[in-house]
Amino acid sequence: MPRIRRRSLDALTCVALLLGATAACGKERPVSQGSARQADAVERLIEQLIASPPVTQQAVEQTLGVPLRMTEENADWRQFEANAQLSSGIAKVDYRLPLSAEARSEGPLLVVEFGEDCPSLDAIRKRFGPLQIGELPSPHAENAVGYFDRTYPWGQVSFGYRFLTPQCLSSVAFNLTKPPRG
Numbered sequence: 001m002p003r004i005r006r007r008s009l010d011a012l013t014c015v016a017l018l019l020g021a022t023a024a025c026g027k028e029r030p031v032s033q034g035s036a037r038q039a040d041a042v043e044r045l046i047e048q049l050i051a052s053p054p055v056t057q058q059a060v061e062q063t064l065g066v067p068l069r070m071t072e073e074n075a076d077w078r079q080f081e082a083n084a085q086l087s088s089g090i091a092k093v094d095y096r097l098p099l100s101a102e103a104r105s106e107g108p109l110l111v112v113e114f115g116e117d118c119p120s121l122d123a124i125r126k127r128f129g130p131l132q133i134g135e136l137p138s139p140h141a142e143n144a145v146g147y148f149d150r151t152y153p154w155g156q157v158s159f160g161y162r163f164l165t166p167q168c169l170s171s172v173a174f175n176l177t178k179p180p181r182g
Helices: 006-018 033-051 057-064 121-128
Strands: 069-073 077-083 090-098 109-114 132-135 145-152 155-162 165-175
Touching (some): 057 077, 145 165
Antiparallel strands (some): 069 077, 077 090, 090 109, 145 155, 155 165
8 A cells, every 4th residue: 555645645634624525634533512612712703803803902801801911012012911721712813903093004913822722613604704815835844734725804813723623723814904983
């Protein structure tokens, strides 16, 4: 039996991911009722963030129910983080607040990383509609993330999937290029 080289397997996985055959990619895990509830909670949280994108540190803390701590500041950006395993499945939060005029034109950026009980790409497509391929994961890095994007009037949402587990949402990024007034 011929041995499949890793590079060939990676290419096949990328093609399967692009075609939406996420069940064929990565390892299949049985979905428990708790996992399904957790994945649904993640989807509801994403819906809430899309409906009312948080544009301030306080709004992020209130929406996600987790305090943020400032980790870095320079002339352009103030960076906040939170690490917590919350009931909503959140594993990590990164929030970048623009300070300079140039950075403000790019808008705030919120990235939420999730744990293991996560929605599938198919569930995300079903709930949020068609997605465009934003960035493919590099087959050379095991922990690489690829993104599927959806544009809204206030900016863009990028749904992140790890190369090795493309059937499981690993993160979602909200790039508020035109933050809503309010």
